[in-house]
Amino acid sequence: MVMAERPEVQTASAPVTALSVAGLAASMLTGLAQVPFRHPWRGPSTLVGNVGQAVTRQTIRSFMGYLTGLPIDEFRSVEKVIDDLCRVAMSPVVELLNDVELSDDVVAGVPGVWCRARASSESYVPDPAQRAPIRATLLYLPGGGYVGTTPMMYSAFVASLVRVTGAEVFVVDYRKAPEYPFPAGVHDAARVYRGLRMRGADPEHIVVAGDSGGGGLAVSLITHLHEQDEPMPAALVLFSPQVDLVLDYPSINENAQCDVLPWNIPVTAYLKGVSPDDERVSLGRGETDPEWFPPTLVSWGHDEMFRDGIRDFVDRLDGAGVDVEGIEEPGMFHVYPILMPWAEASLRTYGAVRDFTARTVAADPGAVPTHWRSRRVERRLRAARREDPAEDLPGISSGS
Template identity: 60%
Template sequence: MPGVAAPAPQPGPLLPARLLTATLGTTLNTMVMADRPEVKTASTPVTTLAVAGLASTMLTGLARVPFTRPFSGPSGILDNLGQSVTRQAVRSFMGYSMSLPIDEFRSLEKILDDICKVVIPPFVERIDDVDLTHDELAGVPGIWCRAKDACQGGEKITGTILYLHGGGYIGTSPIMYAAFASTIVERTGCEIFIADYRMAPEFPFPAPVHDAADVYRELLARGVDPAHLIVAGDSGGGGLAASLMAYLRDHEIPKPAAVALFSPEIDLDLDHPSITDNAATDILPWNVPVTPYLHGVQPDDERVSIVYADLGPAWFPPTFVTCGSDEMFRDGIREFTAALEKGGVEVQAIEEPGMFHVYPILMPWSEAAHTAFDALGEYVEKHVTPSAEPATA
């Protein structure tokens, strides 16, 4: 892969770990939404009550698991049990957090982000042998995930992934996705930058798209060849990744080598049968919030719902996409993949029976997730031009 374009050492796709440490240190000081000056948060007593309410809701939700036939399903007994527990736990968490006022939601998110900053780095360093490093690209903070061997030993990096985290365009943070990203690093040989883009309702469309586009431009400016670059995302981040492709088309910016999407939220009309039919089997709340992000933009606008665009290989890259047969976005994703195929865009779609939204992230140990990771590795190997230079170039 090409070296960094700037003459002076700076954090970027191919700097060795010793330079990253010298210039940035080891702290992961990404700016969670609660840390932004424009974002309001709740007082400490109110936040404490919110945390207590979440704990109570989670316990009540988990108490329902024995009554939901947790061992039955399309997979093995342990996978089925894990799926039942995960579904109930995440559904309880999302249902409760979505009911909070935005200031309490941001305060709760901040607490979870702080916990993840303590727990996740040593975990991924030991399990996946991955280094996590803070960086800023075009003013957008984020986290680099790189294999230690690639940084320290001069081994080749397969490619660079710009990852746009999920959260329905309104929540979560890069560190919450570091474990998932590290698994992708281990399976693909790529390095990953998880962008800490602005989110709704404080920053509705088009702010997140502009942040993603700024990071993409900065990667190109640092010397990353589009033939080595992948844009990936899940849920709302998957929808944002697709919207970024339309932005690149409109501004005549080279497209990446491929796109990888996990349960992408690419149709904000939310008018498909699976939205209601799968509400009982998915982890998402039955009233999926999209208004805060749209902020008056029509949900069938192709800038926010790529499924309404005239898709074609001239501007939309080869696409890898996964979803679960039991998730609410299933029909919209089916329509999207059909439109890609009709438009002549190469697409590999995996619809896992009995699985819910973003199952590879929530159940990375499951057989279904391993199948998705293996397929992604093969897809990256097929579409990303191998680097001719070692990581220390």
């Protein structure tokens, strides 16, 4: 159920929607026409790579700039048209090329789309003994600045994640602003997390992942789970996360000409009165602790507007002792693994995600990875020390 299908969400009439779609196409064509005049051959990669990056940058910038200027009813209608096109035209190709199955589902009342390898799917392999093992369950929160996007728009990307990690992925169609500002999306993500656990997924087998606004939402989810004293997932994987909504870092202005994001990034609709430096929405300014914050992998581009905020976030995690890996790719813009999956930088990031999930996720549901087991033992020892300070207990390294 995309936002436009929710009965309480207003949409535009068919003629207005058609005109809006035509305007979007014209905007993207205009953007592409500008590419030859922007020296597309310049850059850190090969000629083909630089031109591909320039075309992608200008296309996405025109796409996002046009959509963010529409009234919300037109925005929702155009979003629905794009989702329908992805469902009809792109999804069958994605399934065929990646040997995966895409299926709609509702988890704990929240809609979304599953992506599984056909070799792991009950539909294709009825005999459980013959199915390929599922190495992890990814709860994926798609980006879109907290206001837009749908699971089907992410079908190609999550299929790549399935291929490289051997996991199954549930892309959450959480409620979005302005109709549903913070904390609606966080609550939806938490419901899905609990719903997956009720279906039998062990927390040590779950990876929470997200990009851009969805990455910020993923971090907010971790904070929410901690506040509710719920078990943490095995790991957190973030692609260009929007973890600081104050937007006062130098890279916001310095990289505006290089990034795919619009220069006037909207966050007001999502916050709706919540201060942008509130730690629930800007954990880059908050406190973390390795005793509850899961191992984290973060990737981002050197040329993206969120760069400095992400750097500070990763430094804060590292300074707190959290198991964190940071990947900053030179010459890359916002969410480059999604927009340019063929690029060498994206392939390196996919490999890092594969290795990271293999290291942090339990090999079998119910099994606890060594680094988490040692941390839990250490927590018990610390608790024992607090109860009986005189007792001399041996220390155990937390590992990583």
